[in-house]
Amino acid sequence: MAHIALATGFILILIGLYGALTNRNILRMIVSFTVADTGVNLVIVAVGYLRGRTAPILDATLPAAEAAARIIDPVPQALVLTAIVIGVGITALMLAYAYKLHETKGSLDIADYRELKW
Amino acid sequence: MGAILDIIGGLLMVAGTAFLLLGGLGLIRMPDVYNRIQAGTKATTLGTLLTLAGVACLRPEWLLKLLLIGFFMLFTNPLSSQVLARAAHRIGEDKAPATRIDRLAEDLGDKS
Amino acid sequence: MMRRLRDSLVLFATLLLFWVMLMGSLAADTLIVGVMASLVIALLFPDGLSFFTEFRATPRAFLAGFLYYGYFLKELVKSNLTLAAIVVSPSLPIDPGIVKVRTRLKSRMGRLMLANSITLTPGTLTVELEGEWLYVHWVRMESADIDAATARIVAGFEHYLEVMYG
Amino acid sequence: MIKRFTVLLLLAGVGTLFAGLLLGYSPDGELNATARYYADHTAPDIGAANIVTAIIVTYRGLDTLGEVTVLFLTAAIVGLVLARGRRRTRTEQRELPPSGELLTTGSRLLVPLILLLGVYVFVNGHLTPGGGFQGGAILASAILLMLLTDPLRRFSHRLISALESTSGLVFVGIGLLGVFFAGGFLDNRILPIGNLGSLFSAGVIPVIYSFIGLKVGAEFSSMLVSLSETEDS
Amino acid sequence: MSTIMLPMALLLAAAMIGAALVAIRGDSVPIAMLAAGLVSLLASVLFLLLAAPDVAMTEAAIGSGLTTFLFFFVLGRVRGDSKHD
Amino acid sequence: MVDWLIYLAASLAGVAFLLALARFIKGPKATDRVVAFDVLTIISITGIVLVALAEGRAIYLDVALVYALLSFLGVIVIARYLERGF
Numbered sequence: 001m002a003h004i005a006l007a008t009g010f011i012l013i014l015i016g017l018y019g020a021l022t023n024r025n026i027l028r029m030i031v032s033f034t035v036a037d038t039g040v041n042l043v044i045v046a047v048g049y050l051r052g053r054t055a056p057i058l059d060a061t062l063p064a065a066e067a068a069a070r071i072i073d074p075v076p077q078a079l080v081l082t083a084i085v086i087g088v089g090i091t092a093l094m095l096a097y098a099y100k101l102h103e104t105k106g107s108l109d110i111a112d113y114r115e116l117k118w
Numbered sequence: 119m120g121a122i123l124d125i126i127g128g129l130l131m132v133a134g135t136a137f138l139l140l141g142g143l144g145l146i147r148m149p150d151v152y153n154r155i156q157a158g159t160k161a162t163t164l165g166t167l168l169t170l171a172g173v174a175c176l177r178p179e180w181l182l183k184l185l186l187i188g189f190f191m192l193f194t195n196p197l198s199s200q201v202l203a204r205a206a207h208r209i210g211e212d213k214a215p216a217t218r219i220d221r222l223a224e225d226l227g228d229k230s
Numbered sequence: 231m232m233r234r235l236r237d238s239l240v241l242f243a244t245l246l247l248f249w250v251m252l253m254g255s256l257a258a259d260t261l262i263v264g265v266m267a268s269l270v271i272a273l274l275f276p277d278g279l280s281f282f283t284e285f286r287a288t289p290r291a292f293l294a295g296f297l298y299y300g301y302f303l304k305e306l307v308k309s310n311l312t313l314a315a316i317v318v319s320p321s322l323p324i325d326p327g328i329v330k331v332r333t334r335l336k337s338r339m340g341r342l343m344l345a346n347s348i349t350l351t352p353g354t355l356t357v358e359l360e361g362e363w364l365y366v367h368w369v370r371m372e373s374a375d376i377d378a379a380t381a382r383i384v385a386g387f388e389h390y391l392e393v394m395y396g
Numbered sequence: 397m398i399k400r401f402t403v404l405l406l407l408a409g410v411g412t413l414f415a416g417l418l419l420g421y422s423p424d425g426e427l428n429a430t431a432r433y434y435a436d437h438t439a440p441d442i443g444a445a446n447i448v449t450a451i452i453v454t455y456r457g458l459d460t461l462g463e464v465t466v467l468f469l470t471a472a473i474v475g476l477v478l479a480r481g482r483r484r485t486r487t488e489q490r491e492l493p494p495s496g497e498l499l500t501t502g503s504r505l506l507v508p509l510i511l512l513l514g515v516y517v518f519v520n521g522h523l524t525p526g527g528g529f530q531g532g533a534i535l536a537s538a539i540l541l542m543l544l545t546d547p548l549r550r551f552s553h554r555l556i557s558a559l560e561s562t563s564g565l566v567f568v569g570i571g572l573l574g575v576f577f578a579g580g581f582l583d584n585r586i587l588p589i590g591n592l593g594s595l596f597s598a599g600v601i602p603v604i605y606s607f608i609g610l611k612v613g614a615e616f617s618s619m620l621v622s623l624s625e626t627e628d629s
Numbered sequence: 630m631s632t633i634m635l636p637m638a639l640l641l642a643a644a645m646i647g648a649a650l651v652a653i654r655g656d657s658v659p660i661a662m663l664a665a666g667l668v669s670l671l672a673s674v675l676f677l678l679l680a681a682p683d684v685a686m687t688e689a690a691i692g693s694g695l696t697t698f699l700f701f702f703v704l705g706r707v708r709g710d711s712k713h714d
Numbered sequence: 715m716v717d718w719l720i721y722l723a724a725s726l727a728g729v730a731f732l733l734a735l736a737r738f739i740k741g742p743k744a745t746d747r748v749v750a751f752d753v754l755t756i757i758s759i760t761g762i763v764l765v766a767l768a769e770g771r772a773i774y775l776d777v778a779l780v781y782a783l784l785s786f787l788g789v790i791v792i793a794r795y796l797e798r799g800f
Contacts, residue, residue: 001638002423005679008642010414012649012668014407019653021403027658027704031665034696035649038672041688045681051423055680056435056447057525057773064439064592071447073431077681078451082463084684084692085529085612089470091696092619095703096477099623102707128719135726137310138757142733144317145753151745152355152367153326157317158734158749160352162756164310169723169760173767176716180766182254183775187759187782190509194786196349196356197502198752198793203357203367204496205793206745213326219374221330221365245512252516259595267515271508342501359497448683499790510783517686517780524773525682526780533690534780537787540698544794616695623702633724633768637761640728644735644754651739659795660747666788667738667751670781674758677765677777685777694784701795 005046012039026098026108030091037087041080048076127175134168137161150213151206159199166191234276242272291394298390305351305386313352316369327371328357331364331380333388340395347387354383443589444522444598452527453601453608454584457571464564464611471560471615475622503545510538518609522598528605532612539617543624551621560614563607570604638678645671662700669693724764731757748792755785 016036020029049072056074058064102108144157170184249264250256316323335341345356348366355367366383373379427435434447434455444450452460517524518531542549574583584604590597645668652664673688734757738750759778766774 001635001678003418003421004635004638004642005675006418006421008645008675010411010418011646014411014414015646015649015653017410018403018407021406022400023653025658027700027707028653028661031658031661031700032653034665034692035652035668038669038688038692041684041692042672042675045676045679045684047421048681049423049679050425050427053680054769055525055682055771055773057523057682057771058439058445058447058592059523059771059773061770067439067447068427068432068435071427071435072680073427074434074447074451075431077448077684078456080681080684081448081452081529081687082459084687085463086466088691088696088699089467092474092699093470095699096474096623099703099706100477108707124716125719128716128723131723132719132726135723135730135760137314138730138760139726139733140310140314140317141753142730142737142757144313145737145750146733147317147322148324149322150326151743151749152328152357153324153369154737154746154749156352156355156367156369157313158753159756160350160355161310161313162730162753163350164306164352166756166760169727169763172723173763176767177772180772180775182251183772183779184763186248186251187763187775187778190779190782191756191759192350193346193502193506194782195756196346197498197506198786198789200345200349200356200498201496201790201793202745202748202752203355205797207328207357208797209745211743211745219327219329219371221328221374241508245508248509248512249516252513253520253595257594263519263595267512267519271511271515275504275508275511277504338497338501339505342498342505345498356498446683513779513783517776524776525686526776527683530686530690530780533687533695534783537690537694537698537783541787541790544790620698620702623699623706633721633764636728637724637765640731644731647735647739656741657744659792660741660744663744663747663751663792664738667754670755670758670785670788673777673781674761674765677762677774680769682771682774682777686780689777689781689784694787697788698791701791705795705798 001051002046002049005042005049009039009042009046012036012042015039024110026101026110029110030094030098033094034087034091037083037091041083041087044076044080044083048073123175123178127172130172130175131169132172134165134170134172137165137168141165151211152203152213155199155203155206159195163191163195238272238276241275242268245271294390294393298387298394301386301390302347302350305347309351309353313369323370325370326368327374328365328367329371329374329379329383330376331366331384332362332376333364333380333384334362335388335391335395337395340391343395344384344387344391348383439592442584442598442601443592444584444601445592446522446524446527449522449527449601449605450598453521453604457604458581460608461567461571464567464608467612467615468560468564471618474619478622478625500545503541507538507541510541511535514538514609514613518605519595519602521605521609522601523595528608529612531605531609532614533616535609535613536616536620539613540620543620547624550625551617553618553621556614556618556621560611560618563611563614567604567607567611570600570607574600634678638675641671641675641678645675658704659701662697662704665700666693666697669696720764720767727757727760727764731761744796748789748796751792752785752789755781755788759785 013036016032019032023029053072056071141158141161145154148154148157167188170188174181174184245268253260345359348354349356353369357367358365438447438450442450442454514531514534517526518528521527571581573586575581578585584599584601587599589599648664648667652661655661670693673685676685734750734753738747762778
C-alpha cells in the first residue's frame with residue numbers, strides 16, 4: 001500500500017510540475033501547483049505508513065498499553081497537517097496576486113507580463 | 119441471532135452498491151444533463167442509504183453516527199441536484215432531442 | 231415576537247439533539263458543552279430554521295409524519311426500481327419533459343420537504359420553485375397537463391405534508 | 397520548442413530521481429525512536445487520545461503558534477491586496493441572479509447544523525480525528541454557504557477581526573500560563589489531565605484547540621469575505 | 630476483510646492520476662479547478678486508507694474544500710476575460 | 715459468508731466508481747462533469763464507510779460526515795458559479 005501511495009504521489013508531483021511549467025494561463029499554473037502540493041503530502045504520509053497497523057488515535061478498540069505495537073508513525077501526519085494549512089494560505093496569496101494582476105492589465109496570460117524579463 | 123443480522127446487513131450492502139452501479143450506468147447511458155442528474159445522483163443516494171443501513175446491521179454500536187450521515191445526505195443531495203439542474207437550465211444546457219415540452223422555458227420566455 | 235422566540239427555542243432543541251447524536255453520549259460534560267454551543271448558535275442565527283420549526287406538534291401531525299416517511303420510502307424504492315429498469319433496458323425508453331405543477335403548501339419547511347421529496351424519487355426532479363408553481367423535469371412524462379401532472383407527482387406527498395406543516 | 401525540450405528534460409531528471417527513491421524504499425517494521433516515545437508517553441503524560449493532536453498542540457505547540465501566525469499574515473495580506481478595489485453596492489448588482497427559494501430555505505436549515513458540526517470537530521480534537529484547523533475550515537464553509545445564498549450579504553469586518561485577535565491573544569495567554577503553572581510554554585497540564593477518552597480531559601488541549609478553531613475560522617472567513625466583496629471586472 | 634483495501638487504493642490512484650491529467654489539460658479553467666478539487670477529495674480517501682484520518686479530514690475540509698472555493702471566487706471575479714483557454 | 719457479501723459490495727461500488735470516472739473524463743460539457751463529480755464523491759462516502767468497516771474503527775465515520783458536507787458545498791459553489799450567482 002505504501003508503494004502505491006508513494007508512486008501516486010510522485011506521479012502527481014511530476015504532472016503538477018509539467019502543468020506549472022507549460023501552461024500559460026496564471027490560474028492554470030496555480031491549479032497545477034495545488035496538484036503537486038497534494039502529491040507531496042501523499043508522499044510524506046506514505047513514508048509514515050506501516051503495514052497492518054492502525055491510526056494513532058486511542059479508543060476502546062486500541063488501549064494505551066498496546067499503542068506502541070499497533071499504531072503507525074504519527075510524526076509525518078502532524079507535519080502534513082501543517083503543510084496542508086500553509087498550502088491553502090499560499091494558494092490564497094497567489095490567487096489574490098493573480099486577481100490584482102488581472103485588474104491592472106486585464107490579462108491572465110503569463111506572456112503579457114514581460115517587465116521582469118531580460 | 120447475530121449471524122442472521124450479519125447476513126441481512128451484507129445483503130443490504132450488496133443491494134445498495136447495486137444501486138450505485140445502476141447510478142453509474144445511468145450516468146453513462148443517459149442522453150442529456152437533466153437525465154444524468156436523475157439517474158446519477160438519485161440512485162446513488164438510495165444506494166448509499168442502503169449501504170449505511172447494512173453497515174448499521176453489521177455494527178449496531180455505530181447506529182447513531184450512521185443515522186446522522188444518512189440524514190445529512192437525505193437533505194444535502196436533493197438540494198445540490200436541484201441547484202445544479204437550475205443552473206444547467208439557466209445557462210441553456212442542451213436538452214435531449216426527445217424532450218417534448220419545456221414549460222419553464224416557455225414561462226421565462228413570456229416574462230422577458 | 232412570541233413566534234421568533236418559539237423558533238429560536240425549537241432551533242436550540244434541534245441543535246442539542248444533533249449534538250447528542252454526534253457525541254453518542256449523555257454524560258454531564260458533553261451536555262454542558264452542547265448546551266453552550268447550541269445556545270450561542272441559536273442566538274447568533276435568529277433566522278435559522280430547523281427541521282421542526284413550523285411543525286404543528288399535534289398528534290395528527292405526528293401520525294402524518296410517520297405515514298409520510300413510510301410513503302416516502304415506498305415511493306423511493308419503487309421509483310428507483312422503475313428507473314433501474316429504464317437504465318438497464320437496451321432501447322433506453324425515455325420520454326423527458328419539464329412540466330409545471332401546482333402546490334398548496336405555504337410554510338417554508340413544508341415546501342422544501344416537498345421539493346426534496348420530489349427530487350429524491352427518481353424520475354422527477356424539481357428544477358425551479360416559484361410562488362405556487364413547481365417546474366419538474368420528468369424522465370417518462372405521462373401528462374403535460376397541469377392538473378393531471380399535479381395529481382400524479384405532488385398530491386401524494388402534499389397530502390401528508392399539509393397536515394404536518396400547513 | 398527549446399522550452400518544451402528543457403521542461404521534458406527536467407521532468408525526466410526528477411522522474412529518475414523519484415523512481416530511484418521508490419525502488420529503494422523499504423518500509424520499516426517497527427516505529428522509530430521518536431514515534432515510539434510519542435506512542436508511549438502521550439497517554440500518561442498528556443492524556444490525549446489522539447496522538448497527532450498531542451504532537452501538534454503540546455509537543456510542537458510553538459510550531460502551531462507559528463502556523464497560525466502565517467495564516468493570519470496571509471489573511472491580512474489578501475485583505476490588503478484586495479482592499480483597493482471599489483466595493484460592490486446593492487444597486488449596481490441587480491443583475492445577479494437570485495439564489496431561489498429552495499437554496500435560501502435549505503441554507504437557513506443547514507447553516508446552524510454546519511456550525512455545530514464545526515464546533516464538534518474542534519472541541520473533540522483530542523479524542524477523534526479533527527481539531528482546530530479542520531473545525532475552523534468548517535465554520536468558514538458555513539459562512540461560504542451564506543455568501544452563496546445571498547451574495548450581497550455583508551459581514552462585519554470589525555466583528556471578524558475582533559474574534560480573530562481575541563482568540564489569538566487567549567491562545568498565547570494560555571501558553572504563558574503554562575510557563576507559570578506547569579512545565580513550560582504551552583504545557584497542557586494547567587488543568588487536571590482527567591480520564592483518557594472523556595471530553596474534559598487532556599488538560600487544556602480542548603480549550604486551546606477551540607480558540608485555534610475560532611481563530612482559523614475567522615481568518616478563512618475574512619479571506620472569503622474580502623474576495624467576495626471585490627468588484628466584478 | 631482488509632484485503633479490499635489494496636484494490637481500493639489502486640482504483641483511487643488511477644482515478645487521481647486521471648483527474649490530475651484533466652486538471653492540467655482540461656478544456657477550460659473551471660473544469661481544471663473542478664478536477665483539482667476532485668484530486669484532493671480522492672486523496673483524502675487515500676489518506677484514510679493509509680490510516681491517517683486526521684490528515685484525511687484536513688485534506689477534505691481545507692485542501693479540497695476551501696482551496697476550490699477560493700479558486701471559484703477568483704474565477705468569478707476575472708470572468709469575461711476572453712483569454713481563458 | 716458475510717465477508718464474501720462485503721467483497722461483492724465493494725467490487726460493485728468499484729465498477730460504479732469507474733463508470734462515473736469515465737463520465738468525468740469524457741465530459742463533454744461542464745455540467746456533465748459536475749454531475750460526475752457529485753456521483754464520484756457520493757460513491758467515495760460508501761468507500762469511506764467500507765474502510766471504517768474493514769479497519770473496525772468508528773472514528774473514521776467523522777471523516778465521512780465532513781466529506782458529505784464538502785461534496786455538497788462543492789457542487790453548490792460550481793452551480794452558482796455557472797449561473798453567475800456570485
